[in-house]
Amino acid sequence: MNMSSPRLIGLDWGTSSLRGYLLGDNGAIQETQSRPWGILHTPGGDFAAAYRDLVGDWRARWPEIPVLASGMIGSRQGWREAPYVECPADPARIAGGLLAFETGCGELRVVPGLLRQGELPDVMRGEETQILGAMALEPQLAEHALLVLPGTHSKWAVLREGRIETFATHMTGELFALLREHSILGRPAREETPDVSPDAFLRGVRNALGSGPESVSARLFTARSLFLTGSLRAAHTLEYLSGLLIGEELRSVLSRFPDGEFPPVVLLGEGALCERYRDAMAECGIARIRVLEHTAPAGLWRIAVAAGLVESETSAGLATSAHE
Amino acid sequence: MNMSSPRLIGLDWGTSSLRGYLLGDNGAIQETQSRPWGILHTPGGDFAAAYRDLVGDWRARWPEIPVLASGMIGSRQGWREAPYVECPADPARIAGGLLAFETGCGELRVVPGLLRQGELPDVMRGEETQILGAMALEPQLAEHALLVLPGTHSKWAVLREGRIETFATHMTGELFALLREHSILGRPAREETPDVSPDAFLRGVRNALGSGPESVSARLFTARSLFLTGSLRAAHTLEYLSGLLIGEELRSVLSRFPDGEFPPVVLLGEGALCERYRDAMAECGIARIRVLEHTAPAGLWRIAVAAGLVESETSAGLATSAHE
Numbered sequence: 001m002n003m004s005s006p007r008l009i010g011l012d013w014g015t016s017s018l019r020g021y022l023l024g025d026n027g028a029i030q031e032t033q034s035r036p037w038g039i040l041h042t043p044g045g046d047f048a049a050a051y052r053d054l055v056g057d058w059r060a061r062w063p064e065i066p067v068l069a070s071g072m073i074g075s076r077q078g079w080r081e082a083p084y085v086e087c088p089a090d091p092a093r094i095a096g097g098l099l100a101f102e103t104g105c106g107e108l109r110v111v112p113g114l115l116r117q118g119e120l121p122d123v124m125r126g127e128e129t130q131i132l133g134a135m136a137l138e139p140q141l142a143e144h145a146l147l148v149l150p151g152t153h154s155k156w157a158v159l160r161e162g163r164i165e166t167f168a169t170h171m172t173g174e175l176f177a178l179l180r181e182h183s184i185l186g187r188p189a190r191e192e193t194p195d196v197s198p199d200a201f202l203r204g205v206r207n208a209l210g211s212g213p214e215s216v217s218a219r220l221f222t223a224r225s226l227f228l229t230g231s232l233r234a235a236h237t238l239e240y241l242s243g244l245l246i247g248e249e250l251r252s253v254l255s256r257f258p259d260g261e262f263p264p265v266v267l268l269g270e271g272a273l274c275e276r277y278r279d280a281m282a283e284c285g286i287a288r289i290r291v292l293e294h295t296a297p298a299g300l301w302r303i304a305v306a307a308g309l310v311e312s313e314t315s316a317g318l319a320t321s322a323h324e
Numbered sequence: 325m326n327m328s329s330p331r332l333i334g335l336d337w338g339t340s341s342l343r344g345y346l347l348g349d350n351g352a353i354q355e356t357q358s359r360p361w362g363i364l365h366t367p368g369g370d371f372a373a374a375y376r377d378l379v380g381d382w383r384a385r386w387p388e389i390p391v392l393a394s395g396m397i398g399s400r401q402g403w404r405e406a407p408y409v410e411c412p413a414d415p416a417r418i419a420g421g422l423l424a425f426e427t428g429c430g431e432l433r434v435v436p437g438l439l440r441q442g443e444l445p446d447v448m449r450g451e452e453t454q455i456l457g458a459m460a461l462e463p464q465l466a467e468h469a470l471l472v473l474p475g476t477h478s479k480w481a482v483l484r485e486g487r488i489e490t491f492a493t494h495m496t497g498e499l500f501a502l503l504r505e506h507s508i509l510g511r512p513a514r515e516e517t518p519d520v521s522p523d524a525f526l527r528g529v530r531n532a533l534g535s536g537p538e539s540v541s542a543r544l545f546t547a548r549s550l551f552l553t554g555s556l557r558a559a560h561t562l563e564y565l566s567g568l569l570i571g572e573e574l575r576s577v578l579s580r581f582p583d584g585e586f587p588p589v590v591l592l593g594e595g596a597l598c599e600r601y602r603d604a605m606a607e608c609g610i611a612r613i614r615v616l617e618h619t620a621p622a623g624l625w626r627i628a629v630a631a632g633l634v635e636s637e638t639s640a641g642l643a644t645s646a647h648e
Contacts, residue, residue: 185495
C-alpha cells in the first residue's frame with residue numbers, strides 16, 4: 001500500500017456546505033474539495049449535478065472505490081432520506097443503517113442520522129459522524145466522554161463503552177442569531193458597533209448559571225433591562241446575550257452531574273466558537289477541555305470500516321462491536 | 325356634575341398604537357379615539373403633530389382639563405423620557421414621578437415606568453397604568469393579587485397592600501413571533517396552513533411544566549424532533565410551540581409558590597390571548613381566573629386622582645397612601 005492509492009471518497013454534506021475527501025490507507029486525507037453547496041444552497045436543488053461536479057473526476061480515475069456521505073443530504077429535505085438509527089449506537093449499528101442508491105455517477109451510501117427515543121425524542125444528522133471521528137482519533141474517549149458540538153443546534157453527546165449512548169440538542173446558535181437580528185435585545189448592537197468583551201460574556205454566563213427558577217424568557221430580558229438601567233453598554237449587549245445562552249446550555253448539562261464528577265469533556269468544532277464554550281466552562285470549574293476540529297473524515301472512514309467498505313489494520317483495533 | 329363635563333384626557337400611547345380617552349366624573353369614558361400611531365409608527369416620528377391631531381379638538385373645546393399619557397411615549401425612544409420610579413410603588417409614588425412639559429398644544433404629563441432594582445433589574449412602562457386600573461376597578465385586588473399581562477413582553481406583577489410590590493418580564497410573545505417567522509421550528513407551519521389544536525397547545529404546556537433541568541433551547545427543539553419523528557403534525561407545530569413557551573413562563577412563576585397557595589390571579593389583556601393563558605393555567609390547577617380588558621383608562625384616572633389633577637369622591641376610598 002502507498003499514499004498514491006485512494007480507498008474511499010467521503011462527503012460531509014450539510015446544510016450550508018459540501019466537503020469532499022479523498023482518503024487513503026487508514027483514512028489519511030489525500031485530497032480535499034469544498035463547495036458552498038449545502039442542501040439549502042445546492043444550485044437548482046440538483047443534488048445529482050452537484051455530486052457529479054464534486055466527485056466526477058475522482059470517480060473517473062478510481063471507479064472502484066466506494067463513496068460515503070454524511071449530513072443533511074440524508075434528510076427529508078436532502079437527496080434521499082436515510083432513516084434514523086436509534087441510540088445507543090456504535091459504528092457497526094450506524095453502518096448497518098447505510099442507505100445505498102445509484103446516482104448516475106456510481107453508487108452512493110448515505111450515513112443515517114441518530115434518534116434518541118422517548119416522550120421527547122431528539123435527533124442528529126451529521127454530528128454522529130464527527131463524534132465517531134473523534135472516537136477514532138482519540139480511542140480513549142470511547143470508554144466514557146462528554147462531547148460538545150457547539151453551533152446553530154449544539155449537540156451534547158455521552159460516549160460510553162464505545163457507543164454514542166445519548167445526546168441532547170440545544171438551539172443556542174439559532175436563538176442567538178434570531179435575537180441578534182430580529183429582537184429588541186439586538187437593537188442596541190444594531191445601532192452601535194459591537195465590541196468584544198470577555199467580561200460581558202462571563203457576566204451573562206454567570207447570570208444564567210446562578211439563576212433560580214425564573215424562565216429563560218425572563219432571563220433574556222435582562223439584556224434589555226441592564227442596558228436600559230445603564231449597567232450594560234450597548235456595544236456589549238451581544239456578548240452578554242451570548243453568555244446568557246451558552247450559560248443556560250451549561251446550566252442544563254451541569255445539572256446532570258450533581259456531584260461535579262465529569263467524564264473527559266471534548267469540544268468538536270470551529271476554533272473561535274469552541275474558545276467561547278471553553279471560557280464558559282472554565283467559569284463552571286471545568287478545566288482541561290480538549291478541542292478537536294475536522295473530525296468528519298475520520299468518522300466517515302470509521303463507518304466505512306465498520307461497513308466493510310474498506311479494510312484498515314490500524315483502525316481494526318477500534319472496533320467496538322464486542323461491547324454490544 | 326353631569327356627564328357632559330369632561331375632567332381628564334387620558335392617552336395610552338404604546339409601541340404599536342395610540343388611544344385617547346375623554347374621561348368624565350369618576351373616570352367614566354365619554355369619548356374614545358385611536359390611531360395606529362404607536363411610537364414606532366408615528367408618521368414622520370412627529371409626536372407633537374400626532375398629539376395635536378388626536379387631542380386638538382378636545383383641547384379647543386375644554387382648554388382647562390389636564391392631559392395624562394402613559395406608555396412607551398415616555399421612554400427614551402418616545403417623546404420625552406420620564407425616569408423610572410422604583411418598586412414597590414403605590415399610585416401616589418407613581419403620580420410623584422409624572423413628567424410635565426409644554427407640547428405647543430397645552431401641557432402634557434407623562435406617567436413614569438417602573439423599575440425593580442436588583443442585580444438583575446427589570447422594567448415596565450405602560451403596564452403600571454393598566455395594573456393600577458385593575459386595582460381601581462376591583463379594589464379587593466389591592467390587598468394581594470397576582471396580575472398577568474400576556475403579550476410581546478408578558479408582565480407578572482404582585483400586588484400587596486395597595487402597592488405594585490414586584491414584577492417580572494417574560495419575552496414570551498416576542499420569542500414566539502421570532503421562532504414562528506424566522507426559525508427552523510416555524511418552517512413546517514410556514515409550508516402548511518396552521519390548524520387550531522388545543523391538544524397540541526396543552527401538550528406543549530405539559531412538556532414545559534414537566535420538564536427537568538434541560539435547557540429551554542433544548543426543550544424548544546422538541547418542536548422539531550416531534551415533527552421529524554411523526555409525532556406532531558406540521559399544522560400543529562405552532563400550537564405546540566406556543567404551549568411550550570407559555571408553559572415555561574408558568575413553570576417559572578409556579579416555582580415561586582411551592583405550596584400551591586396562590587393569591588387571586590387576574591389576566592389583563594386581549595381576549596384570545598388571555599384564553600390561551602387561562603387554558604394553560606387550568607392545566608396547572610389554577611382555576612377561577614378573572615380576565616379584565618381595557619383597564620388603562622381607569623389607571624390613568626387613578627393616577628390623575630393621586631396627582632391631584634382631578635377630584636373624585638368615589639375613588640378617594642381607593643387611596644392607598646395610608647399603607648406606606
